[in-house]
Amino acid sequence: MTQPTIRRALVCLLGTLACAVQAQQIGDVSTAFQWIGPNHKIVVEAYDDPQVEGVTCYVSRAKTGGIKGGLGLAEDRAEASIACRQVAPVRFKQPLPKEDEVFSERMSVLFKRLRVVRMVDAPRNTLVYLTYSDKLIEGSPQNGVTAVPIDRATPIPVKH
Numbered sequence: 001m002t003q004p005t006i007r008r009a010l011v012c013l014l015g016t017l018a019c020a021v022q023a024q025q026i027g028d029v030s031t032a033f034q035w036i037g038p039n040h041k042i043v044v045e046a047y048d049d050p051q052v053e054g055v056t057c058y059v060s061r062a063k064t065g066g067i068k069g070g071l072g073l074a075e076d077r078a079e080a081s082i083a084c085r086q087v088a089p090v091r092f093k094q095p096l097p098k099e100d101e102v103f104s105e106r107m108s109v110l111f112k113r114l115r116v117v118r119m120v121d122a123p124r125n126t127l128v129y130l131t132y133s134d135k136l137i138e139g140s141p142q143n144g145v146t147a148v149p150i151d152r153a154t155p156i157p158v159k160h
Helices: 003-019 066-071
Strands: 024-032 040-048 052-063 080-092 099-106 113-121 126-134 143-149
Touching: 024 052, 052 099, 052 113, 052 126, 080 126
Parallel strands: 080 143
Antiparallel strands: 024 040, 040 052, 052 080, 099 113, 113 126, 126 143
């Protein structure tokens, strides 16, 4: 590879990492003791919506412990709960698509992800957030949904 090609690749990689949404772990509770490795847990994480300032989503999910969990090789259960709230004045960085994946996190070494999708309910001026998990072959119908009503004085800008 030439030096300009390497530099472009590095800039693209750093840009991707800078835009990645990071979860902030709020806390966890142990649900089952493991003799070796960490206990099985339920973790609660906070995600700030990257396109909507002032909205934070709290997601609780199972985290597998034991040896596989400690090594990051376990597949976490496809169960999650979500609650999103307005935590500051709401500002939109740009018009929002009617539906958009805003967070995604790996739940196993391969193929399984926890996803959070934002939907715009324009007639009610409300943001709806759905969490679910999927696998490459077969996803789970288990899901959670929450809604954040936005003051009518602040209409949600929607991409058309």
